[in-house]
Amino acid sequence: MHHPPESVDPVRLGAYFALIEVTSLLRHAIEQQLREAADLSFVQFQILARLDLHSPTGSHRMTDLADAIVHSRSGLTYQAGLLEKAGLVTRTPTPDDERGTTVTITDAGRALLAEIMPGHTEVVSRLLFEPLSHTDAETLAALLAPVRDHMRSTPPRSAAPRRRRGARPSR
Amino acid sequence: MHHPPESVDPVRLGAYFALIEVTSLLRHAIEQQLREAADLSFVQFQILARLDLHSPTGSHRMTDLADAIVHSRSGLTYQAGLLEKAGLVTRTPTPDDERGTTVTITDAGRALLAEIMPGHTEVVSRLLFEPLSHTDAETLAALLAPVRDHMRSTPPRSAAPRRRRGARPSR
DNA sequence: TCTCCTTGCTTCGACTTCGAAGCACTTCTG
DNA sequence: CAGAAGTGCTTCGAAGTCGAAGCAAGGAGA
Numbered sequence: 343m344h345h346p347p348e349s350v351d352p353v354r355l356g357a358y359f360a361l362i363e364v365t366s367l368l369r370h371a372i373e374q375q376l377r378e379a380a381d382l383s384f385v386q387f388q389i390l391a392r393l394d395l396h397s398p399t400g401s402h403r404m405t406d407l408a409d410a411i412v413h414s415r416s417g418l419t420y421q422a423g424l425l426e427k428a429g430l431v432t433r434t435p436t437p438d439d440e441r442g443t444t445v446t447i448t449d450a451g452r453a454l455l456a457e458i459m460p461g462h463t464e465v466v467s468r469l470l471f472e473p474l475s476h477t478d479a480e481t482l483a484a485l486l487a488p489v490r491d492h493m494r495s496t497p498p499r500s501a502a503p504r505r506r507r508g509a510r511p512s513r
Numbered sequence: 514m515h516h517p518p519e520s521v522d523p524v525r526l527g528a529y530f531a532l533i534e535v536t537s538l539l540r541h542a543i544e545q546q547l548r549e550a551a552d553l554s555f556v557q558f559q560i561l562a563r564l565d566l567h568s569p570t571g572s573h574r575m576t577d578l579a580d581a582i583v584h585s586r587s588g589l590t591y592q593a594g595l596l597e598k599a600g601l602v603t604r605t606p607t608p609d610d611e612r613g614t615t616v617t618i619t620d621a622g623r624a625l626l627a628e629i630m631p632g633h634t635e636v637v638s639r640l641l642f643e644p645l646s647h648t649d650a651e652t653l654a655a656l657l658a659p660v661r662d663h664m665r666s667t668p669p670r671s672a673a674p675r676r677r678r679g680a681r682p683s684r
Numbered sequence: 685t686c687t688c689c690t691t692g693c694t695t696c697g698a699c700t701t702c703g704a705a706g707c708a709c710t711t712c713t714g
Numbered sequence: 715c716a717g718a719a720g721t722g723c724t725t726c727g728a729a730g731t732c733g734a735a736g737c738a739a740g741g742a743g744a
Binding site: 350351353354355356357358360361362363364365366367368369370371411412463466467468469470471472473474476478479480481482483485486487488489490491492493494496 | 521522524525526527528529531532533534535536537538539540541542582583634637638639640641642643644645647649650651652653654656657658659660661662663664665667
């Protein structure tokens with residue numbers, strides 16, 4: 343009999359389905375909470391959180407940010423524009439590269455984030471972690487970390503019309 | 514440093530971030546693959562897959578389907594319309610409830626799905642499971658299953674039955 | 685220096701998404 | 715058997731999303 347690739351394995355298939363389902367439900371709940379609490383979308387929240395974490399400057403280049411939150415560049419441009427309009431971030435040309443735009447979180451942005459975080463973590467705790475022990479959480483993190491690294495390091499498989507980062511990272 | 518509720522726990526926070534990140538990357542890759550292979554969106558794929566799995570009839574009611582794939586009803590209406598136009602599903606009134614619409618996958622739909630699956634599982638295997646042993650996959654599935662059940666059983670927090678002008682559920 | 689190619693970001697247009705409102709049918713209640 | 719309340723789906727309008735194309739700046743090679 344054929345024994346095609348590993349993926350037909352029902353265990354893996356189940357893990358995959360559960361992963362998608364859990365994350366969909368979680369995102370949905372988070373989105374509602376953010377919307378009620380501060381009228382922010384999940385993408386906007388991710389932008390602010392990423393900037394805030396990336397202290398001390400709280401800045402990022404557009405492309406890096408888009409890559410970090412897994413969002414299209416054009417989509418990020420749009421959202422960054424909204425956040426700027428709301429006074430939560432600023433956009434300034436990058437000093438050493440006149441093409442680049444640096445996004446920086448403002449004090450108002452940090453304040454809003456601080457105000458939101460409790461409710462946010464509450465939702466995540468209640469939905470995601472309630473059925474998991476601390477050890478379970480550790481296990482989950484330990485399982486996902488290598489996957490994340492693997493995905494980040496794996497090239498996009500199909501060379502883009504506009505080539506992505508060259509054959510190798512020369513940085 | 515304060516030590517507010519449980520959720521600030523860095524381990525859980527890390528697991529949460531990794532979960533979001535991994536799933537975002539995975540969905541992104543899957544979406545590209547589906548687009549190239551059959552010009553289907555992930556939502557459309559989920560619809561077809563869900564219908565196909567739900568044998569033998571391969572049918573579902575709109576609401577159940579929307580709930581299963583975690584998508585808005587209106588969004589499902591839109592996508593089901595596209596799939597119907599493409600001949601991959603049919604929509605018929607539900608026999609015993611004249612309000613309902615039953616969606617059924619067609620032979621063409623099943624054929625397309627069968628054609629796509631190998632490439633799909635290939636992507637999932639390569640991205641998600643390559644860094645995981647079989648045991649890891651089992652562990653992951655075992656961790657996520659209870660979370661999924663918990664999320665599914667937890668009421669949406671504000672379970673308002675379609676409020677109509679401040680009316681209260683008098684039941 | 686002058687090209688030519690690459691890269692960073694934005695603009696543009698087409699499509700998708702969602703919630704609210706609306707319509708039609710069902711069920712509950714008296 | 716009404717009338718009221720509930721449910722299933724679609725329509726509608728506003729907004730967000732993406733990829734492709736466009737613009738401007740950096741960089742390598744002649």
